Amino acid sequence: MNQNVLVTGASRGLGAAMAKAFWAAGANLVLVARNGKALKDFILKLGTRRGQSAHAIACDLSSPDAAETIINSTHEHFDHLDVLINNAAIQGPIGPSWENDWSAWRQTVDVDLFAPIDLSRRCAAWMMMHKKGKIICLSGGGATGSRPNFPHTQLPKPDWRGFAKSWQMSYANTTFRSIAFHQVQWLPI
Numbered sequence: 001m002n003q004n005v006l007v008t009g010a011s012r013g014l015g016a017a018m019a020k021a022f023w024a025a026g027a028n029l030v031l032v033a034r035n036g037k038a039l040k041d042f043i044l045k046l047g048t049r050r051g052q053s054a055h056a057i058a059c060d061l062s063s064p065d066a067a068e069t070i071i072n073s074t075h076e077h078f079d080h081l082d083v084l085i086n087n088a089a090i091q092g093p094i095g096p097s098w099e100n101d102w103s104a105w106r107q108t109v110d111v112d113l114f115a116p117i118d119l120s121r122r123c124a125a126w127m128m129m130h131k132k133g134k135i136i137c138l139s140g141g142g143a144t145g146s147r148p149n150f151p152h153t154q155l156p157k158p159d160w161r162g163f164a165k166s167w168q169m170s171y172a173n174t175t176f177r178s179i180a181f182h183q184v185q186w187l188p189i
Contacts, residue, residue, distance in 0.1 A: 002051075004078040006030045006070070006123070008061065008116070009088030011038040014138065018085055019054075020046065029054040030074045032061075032088065053077065061088050061115035062107050071122045080130045084123040086116035086137045095149050117163060124167070131174065137164045 005022045009015035010031035019031055023046050033039050036058025043054045057073045059066050074081060092108030093100035120135050127133025 003027045003082035004030070004080060005083040005085065006032070006074055006081055007085045007087060008032045008070075008119070011035050011042055015085070015087040016042060018087065022083075023049070023052065023054065026052060027083075028052055028078065030057060030070075030077055031055070032057045032059050032070055034058065034060045061111045061119075062090075066115055067118035067122050070119060071126070075126075081123055081126055082133055084120065084133070084135045086120060086135070088116070089138075120163075120167075128174070135164070135167070 003022075003026075005019075005027045007015050007019050007022070007029065010019045010029075011033035015031075015033070019029055019042070023029060026049075029043075029046075029052075031039050031043065031054065033056075036056060039056035039058060043056055046054055055073075055077050057070055059069055063069070089112045090108055092112075093104040097105075116137065120137070123133070123135060127135075
């Protein structure tokens with residue numbers, strides 16, 4: 001494969017599964033999660049493979065400088081980036097919106113919407129320098145239906161899908177691609 005892949009939310013769950021699949025296919029990895037120890041343990045479990053490298057970046061996407069930190073660290077390891085997978089998300093507060101902590105609401109929208117958009121635009125600029133790249137945006141159940149007591153999760157999900165579709169149309173004449181899909185769909189890369 002010989003591709004460089006950046007995965008957020010990579011220490012467990014779907015992010016870890018995607019990282020394993022890319023690793024098995026021969027990709028180099030930069031993995032991002034809040035828990036640096038969990039990431040390092042995960043990379044150790046991947047094992048070593050000739051011609052491949054895997055790097056951990058412990059970063060909280062709720063931090064305003066998260067995208068810049070991730071891109072700067074990724075530049076230290078790779079001269080180009082082929083794939084960004086925006087997988088990281090938080091659930092946020094549950095319950096009636098008027099009873100939830102406003103700062104927890106803001107954190108959820110920051111992590112689930114603004115951080116991945118910031119990371120995507122920075123990666124897109126880097127990818128366009130090399131005239132290729134794919135940005136994959138994972139979206140949860142909030143993208144396709146509403147649930148009681150989760151209004152804050154409804155905001156980022158539909159917007160994320162529209163964002164990816166808009167980018168796809170904007171860059172139709174290039175080899176750059178942006179894809180968003182719901183958690184139960186799978187699209188080949």
